[in-house]
Amino acid sequence: MAVAFRTLDGRDDVLIDPDKPFHAASTMKVPVMIELFRQRAEGIVSLDEPLAIRNEFRSIVDGSPYTLSEGDDSDREVYAALGGTMTLGQLNESMIAVSSNFATNLLIEKLGVENVRRTVKALGAEGMQVLRGVEDQKAFDKGLNNATTARGLLVLLEKLAQGQAVGARADGEMIEVLKRQKFGDAIPAGLPPGTPVAHKTGNITRIHHDAAVVYATRPYVLVVLVRGIDEQKQSAALIAAISRAVFEATQAPAGR
Template sequence: MRDFERGVAFDLYADTVYHAASMMKVPVLFALYDAFAKGRLRPGQTIRLTNQFRSIADSSTYVLDPADDSDSTVYARVGQDVSLRWLAERMITHSSNLATNTLITLLDPAKITALARELGARNTVVLRGVEDTPAFRKGMNNVTTASDLVMLFVALQSQRVGDSTATADMLRILEQQAFNTQIPAGLPPGTRVAHKTGSITATRHDAGLVYPPGRAPYAIAILTRNIADPAVADALTADCSRIIWEWLAK
C-alpha cells in the first residue's frame, strides 16, 4: 500500500512473485494508452475480432472457449470490427479473455513488459495471452507482485501513464469494475475504487486506487494463493482492505 495523502506505506511479502492471472491486464491497458499517446494507435481505431491465437510455446493455434471466459458476450462480435477502446473496457470491467488476447497480440508482450519496467514494476512479466495451454504446461506464465501492482497504480495516479485526459479515461474504466467482492467489500459503501481483479484456481488478487472522501487516494494490492475456496479468499482480502482503511483513517 502507498498513501498519497500521508506519504506512508505498508508492505507484507510485497515482492513475492505470484501467477498474475488477470492482473496482467493492467499493464496491457497501460500499454494500449501509451500507444495512443505516442500516435501508434487511436482509441477509435477498429480491429477485426477473431478467436484464434498462436501459442508462444510451439506456435500451435488455439481458440478460447466462451464457457471459460468471465465475459462471454464479446464472442458475439467475432468476425466484426470493434474499437480498441471497447476492447480495453471489456478487458478491465468484465475481464474478457478474448479482448485481452486480441490486445496483447496487437501490442506485443515484450513491449508491454518493457513499459511496466519503466513504470517501476520490477518483477512483472507479460509473456502470453490467456489459455495458452502449451505455454502453461512449460511454466511460461505471466507473473507479478503486490509491490509491482502498487507501483503501476501509483504511476497511473501520478499521470505517468498518460496525460490528464488519458488518465481520467483509464480511471473511468477501472471504476466500472464488475467484480467487487474483494477490496471494495472492506470499504464503506459508495467508496470510489478504481481497480482490477484476477483469479485462477486457488488464487485471487485485487489491486487499485481507493479514494477516501476529502483526501488523496491510496494505492493498494492484495494477492492470495493456495486458498481453495474463493469466498474465503475474498473475505480475507476484504478484511485486509478494511484494516488498511481503518488504519489510514486514524
C-alpha cells in the first residue's frame, strides 16, 4: 500500500511509500484527460469534434490488432455507438465518470500516447508511466504496463486543483468531470455525505486505487494505492477508513 496526502495550502502532508510503483489501472485516465484539454487549449482538437467509433486497436508489442470486450468494460454507451461517432467531450466523460476502457483507447489513439507521456513528464508526475491503452494482452504478458506512484498522482491532482495543469478554466472543467465519477465506495465512502470530491478510481485483479481532491472546509489531495487484497469490498473498506481518518484529522477544530 502507498498513501500520499497534502492539504492544498501545502502546510500539512503525509507520505507513505510515495514512490513505490504500482500498476496504474484506470488512474492513468487522468493524464489522458489532461492531454485532451491541453490539445484543446492549443487549438489542435475541440471537445465537440466527432470521432469514429471502431473497435480495433494495435498492440504496442508488434502492431497486431486487438479488440476490447464489452463484457469487461464498465460502460455500454460507447459500444452502442459502434459504426457511428461520439464527440471527444462525450468520450472523455465516459472515460472518467464511468471509467470506459473503450473511450480511453479511442482517446489515446486520437491524442497520441507519446503526447500523454510528454505531458506527464512536463507536469513533474514522477513515477507515472503511460505506455499504452487498455487490454493490450500481448503488452501485459511482457510486463509493459501503465504504472503510477502515489506521489505522481498527488502531483497531477494538485496541479489540477490549483489551475496549473493546463490553465485555470480548463483545469476547473476537468475537476468538474472528476466530481461526476460514479464509483464512490473508496475515498468518498469515508467522507460525510455531500462532501464534494473530485476523484478517479482504478481497479483490476488485486489492485484498488483511489486518488482525490476533497473539497472540505480545508481542502486536500489524498491518494491511496492498494495491492494484494483479493476482495474489492475489503480494499474499498480499507481506503474508506483511511479517508475517514484523514478527514477527521484535517477538519478538526483548532485546539482539539
